Amino acid sequence: MPQPPRPSHWDFDLDRVPPGEDLVGVGADLEVATLYQAYREGVFPMGVGEHGGPPMGWWSPDPRGVLRMGELRMSRSLRKVLPRFEVRVDTCFPEVVRACADPSRPGRWITPAVTRAYVRLHEAGWAHSVESWQDGRLVGGLYGVAIGGLFAGESMFHHVRDASKAALVHLYALLAADDRGDRLIDVQWRTPHLASLGVTEVSRQRYRELLARSLEVPLPAPWR
Known part of the structure; x- marks a missing residue:
């Protein structure tokens, strides 16, 4: 079980932030x-x-993109391709972050400093990767932060079509395995790609309510 770090001296209180300000x-x-x-x-x-x-x-986006338990949507075509991937958890976290940080990707934002920070967070037991493999090769995946019943997704990538979707489906199954409905996947902003999988938008106020409930739930079994 990862141990909570010492308290931070930085103030992240959102009560003073105007609605709609990200x-x-x-x-x-x-x-x-x-x-x-x-x-x-x-x-x-x-x-x-x-x-x-x-x-x-x-x-702290307002509105916030979230995927709640019971709301995953999978098309027939996605269900058909899932068996093509072997999905693993936490076998190559730094490689997943580096793939997400590929400087050739449009809209890139993951710097070397951010990469190092999340590798340290992974080593402390709070950041995790879900990886899609084919023929022994990493072809897609995602990484994020797991605290209690929250999984806060940071980024995802794919080198093969549907590889990142396969990782997200596996993450959802991992969180839903013990039937704790208060678990929550935070995706930051909803995109058309994520909306097709069941991601919805909630206000910041509603997100904070969902977050508070999710933090009361134990970590999923693989990460305890």
Whole structure:
């Protein structure tokens, strides 16, 4: 069972943030204690400079994209391709983050500093990867932060069509395995790609309510 880090001295209180404002702060650091506290408050980091460069921004989207238990949607075509992938958990976390940070990707924002920070968070037991493999080759996956019943997704990638969707479906199954309905997958912003899988939008206020309930749920068995 991962141990909570020491309390962070940074303030992530969202009560003073106006509705509809996604960027809620600038600065702070990327230490394990800082990241742990931020996710518990509903905040995540992403640099506001070019390609995610400094200064570091702290974000709490309003509205927020979420996938709740019981709301996953899978098309018939997706169900057919899932058996093509072998899905593993936490076997190559740094490689998944580096693939998500590929500088050739449009909209890239994961810097070397962010990569190092999440590898440290993984080593502390709070960040995890879900990986899609074919013929012994990593072809897609995602990574994020798991605290209680929350999985806060950070990024996903694919080199083969539907590989990232297969990872998300496996993550959902992992969280739903013990039938705890308060578990929650946070995807930050809803995209058409994620909406097709059942991701919906909720207000920041509603997200914080869902988050509070999810934090009361134990970690899924593989990560305890």
